Amino acid sequence: MTADKKPYLIWLPVALVTALLSLSIFYTYYNQQVIHENHVIETEAEQIRSNVSEVLWGTIQGIDLGIRAYGLIREERFIDPMEKALANKDSLFGDIEKALLKQGFEMPVYYQFRDSLEAYVEFVNRMNFELKQGDDSTFLAMLSQDLGYNLWLNYDQFRQRIDAFENQVKAEADGRYQSASMNLYLAQIGLLMVLFPTMMLYVYYFRKSLRVSAQLIETRDARAELIRKQNQELENQVSERTKALRMQMSIIESQHEELMAVNQAKDKIFSVLSHDLRGPLNNLQSAIIGFHNKIFTPEEADMLLQKLETNFEQTNELLNNLLVWSKSQMKGISLEKDDFDLTESLTDLTEVFRETSNAKNITITNDSDEHLQVKAGREMIEMVIRNLLNNAIKFTPEGGVINIHAESKDDAAVVEISDSGVGMNDETVDTILKEGYVASTPGTNKEKGTGMGLMLVKEFIKLHHGTFEIISKQSRGTTIRFSIPKN
Numbered sequence: 001m002t003a004d005k006k007p008y009l010i011w012l013p014v015a016l017v018t019a020l021l022s023l024s025i026f027y028t029y030y031n032q033q034v035i036h037e038n039h040v041i042e043t044e045a046e047q048i049r050s051n052v053s054e055v056l057w058g059t060i061q062g063i064d065l066g067i068r069a070y071g072l073i074r075e076e077r078f079i080d081p082m083e084k085a086l087a088n089k090d091s092l093f094g095d096i097e098k099a100l101l102k103q104g105f106e107m108p109v110y111y112q113f114r115d116s117l118e119a120y121v122e123f124v125n126r127m128n129f130e131l132k133q134g135d136d137s138t139f140l141a142m143l144s145q146d147l148g149y150n151l152w153l154n155y156d157q158f159r160q161r162i163d164a165f166e167n168q169v170k171a172e173a174d175g176r177y178q179s180a181s182m183n184l185y186l187a188q189i190g191l192l193m194v195l196f197p198t199m200m201l202y203v204y205y206f207r208k209s210l211r212v213s214a215q216l217i218e219t220r221d222a223r224a225e226l227i228r229k230q231n232q233e234l235e236n237q238v239s240e241r242t243k244a245l246r247m248q249m250s251i252i253e254s255q256h257e258e259l260m261a262v263n264q265a266k267d268k269i270f271s272v273l274s275h276d277l278r279g280p281l282n283n284l285q286s287a288i289i290g291f292h293n294k295i296f297t298p299e300e301a302d303m304l305l306q307k308l309e310t311n312f313e314q315t316n317e318l319l320n321n322l323l324v325w326s327k328s329q330m331k332g333i334s335l336e337k338d339d340f341d342l343t344e345s346l347t348d349l350t351e352v353f354r355e356t357s358n359a360k361n362i363t364i365t366n367d368s369d370e371h372l373q374v375k376a377g378r379e380m381i382e383m384v385i386r387n388l389l390n391n392a393i394k395f396t397p398e399g400g401v402i403n404i405h406a407e408s409k410d411d412a413a414v415v416e417i418s419d420s421g422v423g424m425n426d427e428t429v430d431t432i433l434k435e436g437y438v439a440s441t442p443g444t445n446k447e448k449g450t451g452m453g454l455m456l457v458k459e460f461i462k463l464h465h466g467t468f469e470i471i472s473k474q475s476r477g478t479t480i481r482f483s484i485p486k487n
């Protein structure tokens with residue numbers, strides 16, 4: 001080896017080592033830049049996902065819950081969630097749009113979702129307007145369209161596109177990092193092959209690079225696990241909120257059906273009242289005029305007074321039932337339980353109706369268990385028994401039989417009132433059991449009624465968590481059985 005070649009042999013490895021070292025240093029620096037850029041990309045992706053999630057929980061849910069709550073309770077504080085959601089909507093969508101434009105997202109997808117949300121906001125504002133105008137039927141009709149569910153589907157599609165796009169951006173960033181890491185690896189191998197003494201330096205940088213890579217992979221895996229858990233939690237929350245919304249819809253529909261049933265019963269009752277109150281009042285007015293003008297003979301006066309007395313008793317029963325029913329519908333009836341002897345109450349009430357039953361030559365028997373003690377609302381249960389005895393006498397012909405039986409069965413007291421009266425067809429029985437109210441029909445001696453008695457009976461038994469059933473056949477009599485817990 002000549003002296004002329006020694007500088008070449010010395011400087012060539014040095015130049016190669018220097019070049020490889022420079023290349024290694026360059027790629028090490030480049031990797032750090034890529035790591036920083038990946039961190040920025042992941043931070044932006046998390047912010048975008050967070051803002052998109054806020055669209056669901058802060059905007060869509062706020063609008064939906066606000067209008068539904070305001071639909072149930074017309075107080076301004078219940079519309080606040082919707083007002084706040086609308087106030088924050090534009091700034092939130094502005095942040096999302098700015099971030100997506102920076103990343104090069106397909107903006108028509110974003111604009112389509114934004115337009116669908118704006119359309120839903122306009123629809124909800126019209127629902128709010130109908131509520132403020134007092135047009136509940138239009139509001140319920142609009143609510144039944146359930147456009148919020150369609151918006152949720154659009155949101156879910158938009159979120160999936162966002163997730164796919166952010167994953168793609170992250171994959172591209174990871175690709176750049178992998179490419180830079182590969183170039184660094186090749187430079188270090190070349191450096192090792194050129195000069196052995198540089199191996200230690202190479203090993204140092206290589207181990208350092210491996211540590212950085214391991215940290216990056218660990219960070220990436222941790223973030224991936226965190227994102228997976230967040231997505232799972234979000235899906236669970238969406239599922240729970242969806243179930244809650246469906247439950248609210250079910251409650252609203254149930255309340256609407258109950259309200260319609262009460263209104264129908266009210267209309268029927270008021271229709272009966274307008275007739276049944278007018279008749280006795282007209283009779284009373286005619287009697288007063290007749291007595292004032294002294295146009296009745298003593299016999300006619302006695303008959304008229306008996307008729308007026310009967311009308312008064314029927315009207316008094318009607319008003320008592322009406323007052324009890326009105327109280328139950330307006331503010332509810334509080335159940336105050338007392339310990340009392342149910343058999344004694346049955347006996348006393350039988351004596352109350354003794355004169356009425358004797359007038360029709362009806363035999364009333366009572367074979368109830370002795371001293372049947374219960375803890376219940378005494379006034380309610382006695383009103384139930386009075387209404388059932390009154391109906392039994394009313395629809396039992398002269399010479400008929402009514403039997404009362406009460407016994408203890410397990411933890412309940414069971415009462416049966418059977419009569420040999422005209423009975424009912426299956427349609428009437430089904431109407432009473434399902435709706436509670438049925439139009440009254442005259443008794444066997446043309447006795448009048450309102451149809452409210454059985455409605456109150458059902459309501460009071462239900463309030464005691466008891467059971468109520470009717471066994472009846474036309475021309476074969478009726479048995480009404482109810483039970484209430486003894487304690």
